[in-house]
Amino acid sequence: MMTKEELHQKALDYHQGDRPGKLFVTSHKKLATKEDLSLAYTPGVAAPVLEIFKNPELVGNYTIKNNLVAVITDGSAVLGLGNVGPLASKPVMEGKAVLFKHFADIDVFDIEVDTQDVEEFIQTVKNIAPTFGGINLEDISAPRCFEIEKRLIAELDIPVFHDDQHGTAIIVAAGLLNSIEIQGKNIETAKLVCLGAGSAGIATLNLLCELGLKKENILLVDREGVISTDLQNVSEVKAQYAVKTNKKTLADAMQDADIFIGVAASNLVSKDMVKSMADKPIVFALSNPDPEISPADANSARDDLIMATGRSDYPNQVNNVLGFPFIFRGALDAKASEINIEMKIAAVHALKDLAKLEVPKDVLTAYNVDSLSFGKDYIIPKPFDKRLIDIVPKAVYDAAIASGVSRI
Numbered sequence: 556m557m558t559k560e561e562l563h564q565k566a567l568d569y570h571q572g573d574r575p576g577k578l579f580v581t582s583h584k585k586l587a588t589k590e591d592l593s594l595a596y597t598p599g600v601a602a603p604v605l606e607i608f609k610n611p612e613l614v615g616n617y618t619i620k621n622n623l624v625a626v627i628t629d630g631s632a633v634l635g636l637g638n639v640g641p642l643a644s645k646p647v648m649e650g651k652a653v654l655f656k657h658f659a660d661i662d663v664f665d666i667e668v669d670t671q672d673v674e675e676f677i678q679t680v681k682n683i684a685p686t687f688g689g690i691n692l693e694d695i696s697a698p699r700c701f702e703i704e705k706r707l708i709a710e711l712d713i714p715v716f717h718d719d720q721h722g723t724a725i726i727v728a729a730g731l732l733n734s735i736e737i738q739g740k741n742i743e744t745a746k747l748v749c750l751g752a753g754s755a756g757i758a759t760l761n762l763l764c765e766l767g768l769k770k771e772n773i774l775l776v777d778r779e780g781v782i783s784t785d786l787q788n789v790s791e792v793k794a795q796y797a798v799k800t801n802k803k804t805l806a807d808a809m810q811d812a813d814i815f816i817g818v819a820a821s822n823l824v825s826k827d828m829v830k831s832m833a834d835k836p837i838v839f840a841l842s843n844p845d846p847e848i849s850p851a852d853a854n855s856a857r858d859d860l861i862m863a864t865g866r867s868d869y870p871n872q873v874n875n876v877l878g879f880p881f882i883f884r885g886a887l888d889a890k891a892s893e894i895n896i897e898m899k900i901a902a903v904h905a906l907k908d909l910a911k912l913e914v915p916k917d918v919l920t921a922y923n924v925d926s927l928s929f930g931k932d933y934i935i936p937k938p939f940d941k942r943l944i945d946i947v948p949k950a951v952y953d954a955a956i957a958s959g960v961s962r963i
């Protein structure tokens with residue numbers, strides 16, 4: 556395993572290389588003759604202009620729009636690095652574009668906006684929205700991200716999706732439903748602790764409640780402790796998960812909990828906390844680059860748990876790349892006006908069910924393992940499973956049709 560210093564330098568070399576960055580723009584139309592030039596630009600380009608002007612619905616016939624997504628940020632909450640601003644966020648946005656293209660053949664323009672004013676950001680996205688078939692909001696801090704996404708969904712007629720919220724929630728939900736099945740628990744009675752009340756934590760709880768989790772069985776914990784009804788000046792977003800309880804600290808909350816979901820920071824969970832959980836606990840420690848508790852420590856504390864992290868070097872990686880490329884693929888193919896709850900739930904079940912199928916040999920080769928099968932160390936599919944592109948977009952597409960947001 557590389558040291559942090561070695562990884563840092565190797566990543567810099569990768570991004571610089573012979574040609575800096577990870578993207579370039581190319582054309583899929585021939586441009587080799589005078590006639591080609593006259594068709595690609597003037598005078599021929601006037602023909603599609605006139606047709607689109609007469610019938611805006613034809614824009615997808617003659618331009619890239621219906622397969623083009625904006626990955627857009629203000630740089631206010633980048634990875635675990637915080638508010639690094641728009642310029643420093645660009646490598647992440649380019650990386651997102653690479654994943655969209657590789658996994659779902661979706662074209663992307665990455666856009667880094669130099670404002671952290673909610674109204675200015677919303678207006679910027681609205682002004683450029685006609686260019687795109689969808690908007691992927693990325694790395695925008697809470698609670699601003701909630702208002703930005705809510706407003707843009709209401710004011711635009713194309714899918715708007717904050718991946719830090721819903722991408723995380725969908726992958727967590729798929730893995731958690733399978734973990735609950737393996738551990739013999741029931742989502743309607745399971746007691747859950749969520750450490751982290753930002754965008755990912757709140758969206759995950761919202762989706763899990765749609766899937767059967769009961770609010771009264773949730774303890775939400777932030778840096779101040781358990782969110783209870785006794786606290787003053789709690790934000791509206793957090794207040795929806797405030798409960799009447801005598802528990803104050805994370806250690807209190809963890810006692811007899813069935814499930815722990817961490818979307819906070821590294822090394823906040825101790826072995827003793829894991830020991831205090833109920834039989835056959837489920838621990839999703841998702842902070843990056845280092846989890847709330849390491850798999851080594853968690854597994855040394857309990858031999859009956861299921862463990863997931865956000866890292867690729869441990870089993871059960873909760874990785875958003877399992878979601879956003881395929882969700883947008885289904886939404887774009889359906890010409891959906893939004894990505895609604897029905898489409899998100901369809902993606903959850905598609906991912907959940909795929910993990911139960913026999914794993915193809917090429918996936919085993921990609922991960923250098925002899926076998927993978929549904930169980931404690933394999934609760935969600937691997938990103939390089941080529942079946943994802945056939946299964947998840949279709950589920951999302953079908954849900955868009957059934958829920959009435961498709962324009963096909």
